[in-house]
Amino acid sequence: MSVFNLPDLGEGLTEAEIVEWLVEDGDEVVVDQTVVVVETAKATVDVPCPYAGRVATRHGAVGDVVPVGSPLITVGDSAEAATVLSGARQYREEERAGATVPAESNGATADEGSGAVLIGYGTGATPSTRRRRVVRPAATRTNSPAKADDPRHAAPAPSRERQGVVRVISPIVRKLAQDNGIDLLSLPAARAGDVVRRADVEAAVGGMTERAAATGDERIPLTGIRRTVADRVTTSRREIPDATTWVDVDATGLVEAKAALGLERIAVLAIMARICVAGLVKFPELNASVDVEAQEIVRHGAVHLGIAAQSPRGLVVPVVRDAQNLTTRELASRLRELVDQAKAGTIAPQDLTGSTFTLNNYGVFGVDGSTPIINHPEAGMLGVGRIIDRPWVVDGELAVRKVTQLGLSFDHRVCDGGVAGGFLRFVADAVERPVVLLADL
Structure with missing residues (x-):
């Protein structure tokens, strides 16, 4: 397996945001084929992959900010990539069922985290990417009364959730929450230890939309x-x-x-x-x-x-x-x-x-x-x-x-x-x- 890290883009740039993936897991790529479009603080850049083979893992989703030198994409021969993809599919099915992946499944200890190949699943391992999240002003968080139906004002989640264990039905749900500035840990399903489904996130988004329409406020993240x-x-x-x-x-x-x-x-x-x-x-x-x-x-x-x-x-x-x-x-x-x-x-x-x-x-x-x-x-x-x-x-x-x-x-x-x-x-x-x-x- 060959891991291609985000290269130094020059001009002192230290990170880039993933704008668009041009390949999917399992696709065949050739040397110098453009696989992803990233946005730096200076420009949008097409990034070619120096390896040929089958895409085993894309280390990040659209909207993720990847530090220079961190894994961007893993490519291997067909047999190796098929093994990795098979494990990824198994992981996804287990999460859909509401299960967590045992740390022993890949040789890691419980403290180290599984380091599962699917991005966005908190397992305790140090992440290589971070997601932008809309942060409310401190005055709003501390002075406004909490509202039971507002995920942004919800009571702190139990320590188990705060340690990164949030069960989600699919990566699409995580992406939907990220795009709308929803903290998964604040949703009622997550606080109860249940699997967070798309309907849970859409309900939270709907509540935010109604409140924004009533006040006329719109929150636009400062990115790129x-x-x-x-x-x-x-x-x-x-x-x-x-x-x-x-x-x-x-x-x-x-x-x-x-x-x-x-x-x-x-x-x-x-x-x-x-x-x-x-x-x-x-x-x-x-x-x-x-x-x-x-x-x-x-x-x-x-x-x-x-x-x-x-x-x-x-x-x-x-x-x-x-x-x-x-x-x-x-x-x-x-x-x-x-x-x-x-x-x-x-x-x-x-x-x-x-x-x-x-x-x-x-x-x-x-x-x-x-x-x-x-x-x-x-x-x-x-x-x-x-x-x-x-x-x-x-x-x-x-x-x-x-x-x-x-x-x-x-x-x-x-x-x-x-x-x-x-x-x-x-x-x-x-x-x-x-x-x-x-x-x-």
Whole structure:
């Protein structure tokens, strides 16, 4: 038997959530066949198996979070896999009947647990995966009166259940409970020592639905990239003393430059990226981060420009590395590639980390301005609002011009308002007269 562990996915990632299994127990697989799709904090990744043979065990269900280096799938030759699958089926039949599997059945002691191959059956063995579970706020758990019909407020289960022995009719029931944030130990059947059936879980889910409908509340677990974004912006607000400055700009020249350059799609974004990079070269104080432990400001030698982009998984920040070395046309080409990959959900994890400054074009959402939250551990973020026709004074005369608003959030530890204002004014002047800047690049 060959056990394939979840490989190191790079970029310091330590775990991944199983999104979809592409094989079933008993299926034949070949070398490098993709067997599972996992989601990391950075991207969705197809994972190929390095072994050929028959799938004996899948070590996890959809929704499980698997640490790097933990078993993911076991593959063996047909005879070996058939033996394992036979044992798994026997285990399942015994559990359906309400029985527990004797520890001696696989040579383990009662204290060690059986270590049964079916995932999700608590037998006392140390699990290799953990399941996300919706946790109610402490105030709700301690201050609200317990309700007999609410599994979330149920009295503590007997110690036998708390030790992990919950008899369930099938893995589907466990999955249903997990997806709806139901603690199996809290169900009346589990507390009574009976087998938990699908009807028990559905009744609990129905009660939660009725209560949610009555109050209008909805609980959505923070998972995957949404959790990463939440952690990142929370850290930013907690650690970075940020300030924001903004300016309205006549972007008529920018729109004209877009047409003159003949760049396809994202041309405005490409020109803004070129202007932003030039500004960071001129004001390197903002292309920096703070090493809190060393109490040092780190000014980065290269501009790795992050571009905030919306993807099916939420907000991501693709990174154009060494952007200071690229021409405007090269920037446009790389940006198109990264944005397309982000929208398709195929962008590589290494292209989502390492940015030193972020450009956020929130104008595509039809808004004029915003207060950007700095992408920790960077020192600044430049935001660009929508470009619309507005009255503007040109040479003492009122005219209709293309106007946008630029907003800069910056870390006040790395620079003062003079530097931030100088950078923003440089960007604004370049937006108004981009040809002057582009002529020197």
